[in-house]
Amino acid sequence: MVPTPADIAKFLESVHPYDSLPKAEFDCVARRFTCHAHGKAEIIYSCGEPVPGLFLVMDGGVEVTDAAGAVISQLHPRNSFGERGLMEDGFAATTARTLSDTLLLLLPSDEFRRLIAEQPLFQRFFARGRHAEPLRGDMSVQKVGDLMSSPPVTCTPQENIRNAARLMRDRRISSLGVVDDGHLVGILTIRDLSTGVLAEGLDPDTTQVSAVMTREPIGLPVEALGSDVLNLMLERHIGHLPVIDGGRLVGMVTQTDLTRFQAVSSTQIIHEIAKAQKVEELRTVTDHIPRLLVQLVGGNNRHEVVTRLITDVADAVTRRLIHLAEEILGPAPVPYVWLACGSQGRQEQTGISDQDNCVFIDDSFVESQRPWFEKLARFVSDGLHACGYVYCPGDMMATNPRWCQPVRVWRSYFQGWITTPDPMAQMLASVMFDLRPIAGSAALFADLQAETLDRASRNSIFVAHMISNSLKHAPPLGLLRGFATVRAGEHRNQIDMKHNGVIPVVDLGRVYALIARLAPANTRARLLAAQEAGVISGAGASDLVAAYDLIAEFRLRNQAAQVRAGRRPDNYLAPYEFGDLERSHLRDAFVVVRTMQSALAQRGSAPV
Template identity: 70%
Template sequence: MADSASDIAAFVESVHPYDSLPRDELQRVIRRFEPRRLKGGSKIYALNEHLPGLFLIMDGSVEVRDSSDSLISQLFPRNTLGERGLLADGRAATNARALTDVLLLMLPAAEFTRLMSEHPVYSRFFTRGKSTEIRRSDLAFRKVTDLMSSPPIVCSPDDTVQEAARLMRSHRVSSLCIVKEGRLVGIITTGDLTARVLAEGLEPARTPISAVMTPAPVSLGEGALVSDVFNLMLERRIAHLPISEGERVIGMVTQTDLTRYQATSSASMVSELSRATSATEMSKITARIPHLLVQLVGGNHAHEVVTRLITDIADAATRRLILLAEAELGPPPVPYLWLACGSQGRQEQTGVSDQDNCIFIDDSFVESHREWFDRFARFVSDGLNTCGYVYCPGDMMATNRRWCQPVKVWREYFRHWIETPGPMAQMLASVMFDLRPIAGTAELFRDLQAETLERASRNSIFVAHMIGNSLKHAPPLGLLRGFATMRAGERRNQIDMKHNGVVPVNDLGRVYALMGRLTPVNTRARLLTAEEAAVISQSGARDLIAAYDLIAELRLRNQAAQVKAGARPDNYLGPYDLGEFERSHLRDAFVVVRTMQSALANGRAATF
């Protein structure tokens, strides 16, 4: 756990919202952080204690519990704790202790308060969507339809016990709903088969289900909350609960569903990944990402929270594969830095993601080191593919030697792209401006990033080309307040919420960051920082951020609905499947994006 000044600086610079602060301010804040080492099991703070400041986890893991000692969350590197108390009365609202040996960076309370008052981007990060009330579990406030098994497995009351048992075995379920003429009349569980059939010596092949089922079972409607399930299961001492719509059963909730739902969290998945010993083992963890997406969207989390948590899993998988690669291949011959670009680089991954990555190598590299880096890149990239992050169709991966080079080569790449801004150079520059360090020696990128932003922003021809490149993806607007949907094929009457939805805003954010020499990579953070730096006007930023939020959230909701329906999530949405209200607002959002594109093209970004 390194805690030198340079290590702390490199780490803090990579954490949002600190990466959005002006350079001078960032350096001041870095000096104010106080490193604190604690052994596993040590108390960090206790409920109602005065908080000395905000804690940023640099290494290790922490658990947070409420006043009844119920686990609220497990936190890992880059997570913060203590902000709720500081936002309230300065006293801890929870208990926190180190699960492992940890390295914490403590930002004094006075400094936190100053940043909150002087920097809107910083303030928004810690207040957006947060409540000062600590809830025991967000799960309790979810709708029951978010976790029920659907459709339910049913049988007739006239079926035999043996037929029911075989049905349960074939579907791998522990209960069946007994339905007669479309109406729920009973329920049978594996426990009933043991207690009411085997223990009583009944013949399964001759005994009808009606003789051993629980008749007229209690059920809940589709509008019930998970807290209603908890309460009813505890009150009635039952483990299976049908969910109905009128008299028609539409699903089943079991204690196993509740346990599985609670276990599916980004924190638990990151923790499991950190202990995995192979890519195959990791793939079983990342396979739960679609269910996590449903859970997060169902909890009404903001889109930037959902995509950040999903990206955290990709980061953890990448870092674990890097450690496994070094364990197999031996230590690297020279220092290196693994970076992500694309949606992972911007921390905007959804339920559909390929891999985009590269390696910066220290300039002491010689060609005799190439074999190690070839094998290293292949190990990590193959492992990511196994985990569901499929190979990039454009080969923007570290396995391509073009993207695994010493820093001096990368510096020449950026110089050439900026000085000779052709179409290919523009495309590559757009991808590489979204780079974010994942593991390795961060100093290999930090100076190059600042140098490239300065050089690029001073080249008016390059900026003009970048603006032109950002206008290639147009919002799907049609005539007469309609949408420009696809006209044929399996995607007929649908729109691409990635390439014609979020990508145009990604492109705008990238250009604003270039114009203002802004270091954030995340699109929303870029827009907020661009507003603060007056690259775009306050009204223009407000409208564009609102439009982006709506587009991104509808994209995620559509993916979650696809997962719940048993389909693979994708980026295609049928706008005419939406209600009139949502459809109208979506179109208005696309109009805002097009207007901002026009303003940028006409050189009016800062005045719109």
């Protein structure tokens, strides 16, 4: 039975984002949908063909495969598909076929594009945030949830003043939220203690908090902005503002929080690093990095800005440690350059990073000079560890004699890895292609980098092995539009946003850079340079950059939320704690990565 227009409209009322459209707009859109019946195993469109519009499954099921024939997802009623082609050049990057007898609703492409242009809700839902403009990182546009101290310290109205005062002293805070049966009923500040207790001569052992607290204090929701905090504090002459969610106290914003927020910036941190005379002083400065992460993410800065600024801090710490080491050891016996690899080398550090580094020494080096470099490596590596950049589990550090060698030895390393690309050689080459000079004579690396890229890109067997190696990290895609999460242990039902999130894109970027002999080490810069060089097609690069942006931003937002909750940030994210909209966008991003991996595997070094 063919659905009537009334049947289609009723179905659309249960599908987001159509259910949120104004009545007149909804009626107009519903009339533009047409219904199409398909038999089992029928191809709806193939890879490379024009996409006629946005498809919506009304009944039955659809399987979507990539260019290599690998299954990307299986779709069921209320799932949409085909929109990616419409967002770019109108041609499909995948193939869609029915799994059973299926009813599909089709929204013409012109109507889809009109909705994208005129309805912000549609733009956010289908465009995966590609064109979102970052906000400034100043305090006035920060969310209150990023400014507040959390979790709040509280007491009951019945608590006596002495115990409340001791609690504030022990916790080194200037206010307490007064909570009764889970709800905020007042706030007690140091000013209340001085004006309401000491000045009046009240007995702190018998006087209850309820007698002197500020009742029914003004509060703000977590969605409020920093400008709201500033305005209220100035207008009401107050220094403490509770943050309320559903009548419950979730945090407190004080003038101290605002001062601390303004003081924490990458520039200020680097300034403090440059003045440090001891490792202990450096550690005190790097303790501010989690707060810097929260501030940068809360300011809606793009992920490449956040990771660049955090990496700048690591670079500054490394250079300061090298300077302090040279003050102790004396000048280097021969020129050298200290290089970072891994996330620091790519300028992609987040709230959790180990150290990966090595040293290139001038070829005038003789073994009798090795003790100086060993002491340098040990001082710097130990200092980085003390500052939170923990030792590399794989011993990829300058303290390992293998990674502290003259340029001639490094040249032989790269030649051997390229000539004999066994699994270990591929792993080492992958790490070393991300090298970036931090301190010393950068010229020792520049010539070798250009030489190695040229030699490696001309070795088709090595390139093929690097392509194969880049496909070992798979996006966490499950069937039925789900995620492949960790099945057991501490991170059960979570996904690893490092190894299954950003690393697959990092690996793709590295291979593109190798094929085109591109110098950048940063992943996003590599993708854009690869597009410019013609290694990736315009549509492929646009999709992959957008997917990478979304995945990286999810990872950073999750880490910032962990810091705000008082936890140590990690790379694990629980996707099912997000709403359908965000979860759908994240999965779409993983689908793009999977598609680009398949395209690279199929086409080798040809443009994808």
